[in-house]
Amino acid sequence: MDSKEKSISLLIFLSLMSISTSLQYQTLVIHFLPMPQSLNWTIQKEARIIPTTESEAETTLLSVDLHHVDNLSPSALSSTPEALFNLRLERDSVRVSMLSNMVARGGRHARPRKEGDFSSPVTSGFAQGSGEYLARIGIGTPARYFSMVLDTGSDVSWVQCAPCQKCYNQTDPIFISSKSKSFASVACGSPLCRLLYSPSCSTRKKCQYEVNYGDGSFTIGELAIETLRFARSHVNNFALGCGHDNEGLFMGASGLLGLGRGKLSFPIQTGHRFGGKFSYCLVDRFASSNPSWIIFGTSSISRNVVFTPMLTNPILGSFYYVGLNGISVGGVRVPGITSSLFRLNRSGNGGVIIDSGTSVTRLVLPAYIALRDAFRAGASNLKSAQNLLLFDTCYNFTGKSEVMVPTVVLHFTNVDILLPASNYLIPVDSKGRFCFAFAGTSDGFSIIGNIQQQGFEVVFDLETSRVGFAPHGCA
Numbered sequence: 001m002d003s004k005e006k007s008i009s010l011l012i013f014l015s016l017m018s019i020s021t022s023l024q025y026q027t028l029v030i031h032f033l034p035m036p037q038s039l040n041w042t043i044q045k046e047a048r049i050i051p052t053t054e055s056e057a058e059t060t061l062l063s064v065d066l067h068h069v070d071n072l073s074p075s076a077l078s079s080t081p082e083a084l085f086n087l088r089l090e091r092d093s094v095r096v097s098m099l100s101n102m103v104a105r106g107g108r109h110a111r112p113r114k115e116g117d118f119s120s121p122v123t124s125g126f127a128q129g130s131g132e133y134l135a136r137i138g139i140g141t142p143a144r145y146f147s148m149v150l151d152t153g154s155d156v157s158w159v160q161c162a163p164c165q166k167c168y169n170q171t172d173p174i175f176i177s178s179k180s181k182s183f184a185s186v187a188c189g190s191p192l193c194r195l196l197y198s199p200s201c202s203t204r205k206k207c208q209y210e211v212n213y214g215d216g217s218f219t220i221g222e223l224a225i226e227t228l229r230f231a232r233s234h235v236n237n238f239a240l241g242c243g244h245d246n247e248g249l250f251m252g253a254s255g256l257l258g259l260g261r262g263k264l265s266f267p268i269q270t271g272h273r274f275g276g277k278f279s280y281c282l283v284d285r286f287a288s289s290n291p292s293w294i295i296f297g298t299s300s301i302s303r304n305v306v307f308t309p310m311l312t313n314p315i316l317g318s319f320y321y322v323g324l325n326g327i328s329v330g331g332v333r334v335p336g337i338t339s340s341l342f343r344l345n346r347s348g349n350g351g352v353i354i355d356s357g358t359s360v361t362r363l364v365l366p367a368y369i370a371l372r373d374a375f376r377a378g379a380s381n382l383k384s385a386q387n388l389l390l391f392d393t394c395y396n397f398t399g400k401s402e403v404m405v406p407t408v409v410l411h412f413t414n415v416d417i418l419l420p421a422s423n424y425l426i427p428v429d430s431k432g433r434f435c436f437a438f439a440g441t442s443d444g445f446s447i448i449g450n451i452q453q454q455g456f457e458v459v460f461d462l463e464t465s466r467v468g469f470a471p472h473g474c475a
């Protein structure tokens with residue numbers, strides 16, 4: 001090598017150095033997959049009580065602890081952390097295909113599918129895609145407490161209801177409407193009944209509802225008015241489905257609370273009281289034993305929340321869409337990830353849904369590939385490990401207690417969200433293998449999943465059509 005070649009290679013070396021040292025890194029603390037835990041629902045009977053000066057019925061704040069479905073399964077304790085995690089990923093793919101079916105159908109609720117008419121991998125009832133978080137909610141007078149799935153992707157709330165034409169196994173006794181003094185039927189043809197997508201009429205002139213979740217599961221029954229109870233507060237005259245024919249297992253939950261944007265959803269029905277506002281915080285379960293929670297009400301919004309406008313799919317009103325304009329890795333905008341990849345168009349195609357029931361964020365393929373390549377380049381000093389299922393970028397952190405990893409920032413309209421390292425590098429076993437927790441999708445739209453939302457207070461304000469984020473929101 002002559003001196004000229006030497007100086008050129010030194011120059012190349014120096015410029016490579018400056019590229020790599022100019023990237024921004026942050027610390028990832030290494031945790032392994034936690035040992036499975038099972039919840040004692042007896043202790044969880046009552047919702048968390050928030051002190052309030054208002055009288056019981058008028059409280060404008062409602063707070064409920066959320067429980068991850070992994071802790072509900074009776075078999076969880078006998079499961080390995082890896083098996084539980086794989087089940088979660090299986091549920092996740094069901095969830096994504098369910099959202100995709102709903103988007104494709106534009107919110108039209110098709111008749112229940114006949115058995116065998118469904119190709120998604122509903123291998124066990126446990127692999128349902130309806131949601132990842134549950135809450136204990138009281139129904140009726142006197143109140144009985146039930147574990148209910150909370151779902152930001154659908155509107156109608158319902159509970160399995162006796163007499164059962166067909167009910168799946170649930171962990172609580174079945175709700176018996178005739179034993180509740182506050183239960184009232186809704187007549188078909190009533191304004192409330194007409195808010196349903198596909199109302200129908202029973203032989204006894206009662207309003208019939210039907211919801212199909214697009215993953216093969218459905219609920220059919222009578223629409224009723226009932227009281228919901230949350231510790232010291234309650235919600236009267238709530239339109240609730242009394243499901244006599246239900247299929248799917250919904251993880252052993254007794255029913256579902258719809259948190260979508262449609263007219264019958266919980267936040268819309270209670271809008272006069274809670275201002276169409278709710279927020280939740282999903283705890284990083286790999287690292288914390290604090291409970292996750294959801295709060296309904298105006299005062300639920302912390303001061304340090306930053307907002308991005310909520311976008312609306314003109315064809316399908318239930319989902320929460322946000323505008324995503326780009327992503328940075330290590331402080332540098334990833335070339336090729338532009339807002340055009342995430343645009344929601346007037347036919348309801350494309351866009352970015354923020355969802356609590358999806359775990360791993362899905363990005364349209366060109367965006368994912370660009371993000372992954374940028375991340376791999378920034379993390380090239382880390383020891384790679386074998387891929388796992390939908391993850392194609394995994395690392396071996398065996399023997400380490402912490403590592404430096406490139407930062408990831410999501411650039412939403414008006415808001416840049418710096419993700420904590422544990423929101424994009426997650427443990428997949430008990431030995432130190434971690435994977436980059438994003439995936440590609442060819443469904444045409446992207447989904448911000450709950451792993452990426454961990455630790456943030458995520459605010460949904462339907463009144464002002466904004467979605468907000470506050471870091472360190474779980475305290």
Ligand SMILES: *[C@@H]1O[C@H](CO)[C@@H](O)[C@H](O)[C@H]1NC(C)=O
Pocket residue numbers: 040041042043
């Ligand atoms: C659950 O908690 C209740 C109340 O503390 C207790 O009586 C019951 O034995 C517990 N059940 C289990 C299965 O641990």
Ligand SMILES: *[C@@H]1O[C@H](CO)[C@@H](O)[C@H](O)[C@H]1NC(C)=O
Pocket residue numbers: 169
């Ligand atoms: C439902 O529970 C009953 C009683 O525990 C059990 O015999 C039955 O096999 C269960 N059914 C399903 C589909 O899991």
Ligand SMILES: *[C@@H]1O[C@H](CO)[C@@H](O)[C@H](O)[C@H]1NC(C)=O
Pocket residue numbers: 345346347348349350
């Ligand atoms: C929306 O996007 C879809 C798929 O890319 C396309 O087929 C459709 O024509 C677009 N509609 C409008 C109104 O731009």
Ligand SMILES: *[C@@H]1O[C@H](CO)[C@@H](O)[C@H](O)[C@H]1NC(C)=O
Pocket residue numbers: 385386396397398399433
């Ligand atoms: C990770 O690296 C260690 C050595 O540091 C090795 O023993 C182990 O087999 C590797 N694990 C994986 C999953 O690659």
